[in-house]
Amino acid sequence: MKALTQTDFNFKGQTSIYHGKVRDVYNINNETLVMVATDRISAFDVVLPEGIPYKGQVLNQIAAKFLDATKDICPNWKQATPDPMVTVGMMCEGFPLEMIVRGYLCGSAWRAYKDGMREICGVRLPEGMRENERFPEPIVTPTTKAELGLHDENISKAQILEQGLATPEEYEILEKYAIELFRRGTEIAAQRGLILVDTKYEFGKRNGEIVLMDEIHTPDSSRYFYSEGYQERFEAGEPQRQLSKEFVREWLMDNGFQGKAGQTVPEMTPEIVAGISERYIELYEHITGETFVREEGQNIAERIERNVNNYLLK
Structure with missing residues (x-):
């Protein structure tokens, strides 16, 4: 189980990059945004030290489905999902x-x-x-x-x-x-x-x-x-x-962490990380009614770079 916790791509036309708590957003020609849902996880406004495998894919694919399912209510920024962990959309203020x-x-x-x-x-x-x-x-x-x-x-x-x-x-x-x-x-x-x-x-x-x-x-x-x-x-x-994600917050609070000064994030053992990953996949399958297909067996960053570049070159 691998997790993508950092990205540093250089796409064609890229003018800037913003690293958020969970997402890395690439500005293409001040017109298009490439949003990469990484496997970072945050709680109490703190990015935790371990990434959660498949979390980015879960978030990105659920969000894409709901954006498509609600576009009759209001317009949204999504244009395409060229990779399981990436949404490309319109730049907005x-x-x-x-x-x-x-x-x-x-x-x-x-x-x-x-x-x-x-x-x-x-x-x-x-x-x-x-x-x-x-x-x-x-x-x-x-x-x-x-x-x-x-x-x-x-x-x-x-x-x-x-x-x-x-x-x-x-x-x-x-x-x-x-x-x-x-x-x-x-x-x-x-x-x-x-x-x-x-x-x-x-x-x-x-x-x-x-x-x-x-x-x-x-x-x-x-x-x-x-x-x-x-x-x-x-x-x-x-x-x-x-x-x-409340179960993550509760686990942190039970172990003395609420993001306050001087507090230390409890150890995220492989078992804890795997358990959180399975909870994310469980939600995906419940909310979509579909079996989650794990994208694995390849270099995640290389796959994303290839898929995004192929989309941008169209």
Whole structure:
């Protein structure tokens, strides 16, 4: 099992490269972006020291399927997927925001609620809610999009408008698209025996039009519960069976790491790495209804370089 954790390609027409927490984005002639989904994994805004085999392929292929399945709701940046770990798309001017949609009270929202917080990003939360309880309607809780190494921060609609991060008209479209995308994702998940719990969307502008960017409905950007047994577990106050990156965060917290100064990432043994890889593949197969085909037996970087160059030369 090999993992791709670094890339340093030089494609024809390349003008710059951006290394994100998980993705490496290559700018081609300031017009096209080549986004490589690496096997890096991050949690608590920290890139962990070990890569997860097949994770990049899982993320890229799930995102491609959902971008295709939601293009009737809003335009998106995707043009092609020339490699299992690569999406090529239109360059857009991104909003410095992540539009997070929550259907259930869990994760960081639950931790804040348990500590007495009753408002997130300007949205009032009902009293008396329990962990993993469904909201009456999905809520939108945006965050700022932080630079590498910094933490995303919750932000309200009022603050977004006050800081000029979006105009009132733009924000209404962002929120509308986010809710509609979440509903579509919920419908697709339900067909596969899953619950889409919460997720994030990123948007940009292209020629004055708001466009959906990046990945959607992957285990890095979303949290899923299994539908079967959800109600029984909720009523009994038991943890939900879930397919998301939350199990990685929980493993880190159980081992004394939350991304705070002075804390050390626990050892990621081959068994831990293999287990995380299998969880990603499990989600792929559940959410797509297809068997995951592992791309292996070759140099990953060489394969990507060849496939992307062949696409760009067309």
